[in-house]
Amino acid sequence: MKFKAYMTAAAILAGSLTMAVPVTAWADTTSPVLVAPAEEEEDPAEEMAADQETEEVLSQVIEAGTGDAIEDDSAEEVPEEETKNSSKEARQNLVNYALQFVGRPYRAGGNDPHVGADCSGFVKYVMQYGAGISMNRSSGAQASQGTAISADAMQPGDLLFYAQGSRINHVAMYIGNGQIVHASTYRTGIKISNWNYRTPVRIVSMF
Secondary structure, three states, rough: OHHHHHHHHHHHHHHHHHHHHHHHHHHHHOOOOOOOOOOOOOOOHHHHHHHHHHHHHHHHHHHHHHHOOOOOOOOOOOOHHHHHHHHHHHHHHEEEEHHHHOOOOOOOOEEEOOOOEEHHHHHHHHHHHOOOOOOOOOOHHHHOOOEOOOOOHHOOEEEEEEEOOOEEEEEEEEOOOEEEEEEOOOOOEEEEEEOOOOOOOOEEEOO
C-alpha cells in the first residue's frame, strides 16, 4: 500500500516535470524581452482631421502636376481693356475739372484758380484736386516730374511746358482736339488756346 502510494506520487511528480520542461526550454532559447513604453492613445477626431488635410494637400499637388494651376481668388487680374478705360475716364474727369475755371483771373503767385492763379499754381491745384496727383510749385520744377512723351502721344490731362530762351516759364494742360487750358495773362485770365500757339519744349504724362 505504501509502495503504491509512492509510485503514484512519483508519477505525479514526473508528470509535473515533463510539463515544465518545454516551458523551461522555450524560456532559455529566447532573447530577453524588452518591454516597450505604453503609447498614448490618439484622439480619433484629430487623427481624422489630419488625414483629411493630408488628402487635400495631395489632391492640390496632383492637380498642379497635371497642368492646372491652383487658383488664388484673392489675386484676380484686371482686364487690360478695363484698365485703359479707367485711365481714360480719369483723364477726362481731370480735364472737366480744369475747364470749370476758364474765365477766372490770372494772378502772379496765385495758387487757387477760384480767386486767381498763375500757370503753375493753376496746374498744381487742378492736378491735386482733380486727380490726386502732387506737383511741384514752379513750372520749371514741374517739368522734371512725370514721363516725357512726344506730341503725337499726347492725351487729355498731359502737361505741356514752354520756354523763353533756355528757361521754362509756362505750363498748360492738354484737353484734346489740339487744345490746352492754361492761366495765360492778366488780360485773358484762364483760357483755352491751341497747343502749339508756342512751341512746347517738353511734354509729360503724369498718368
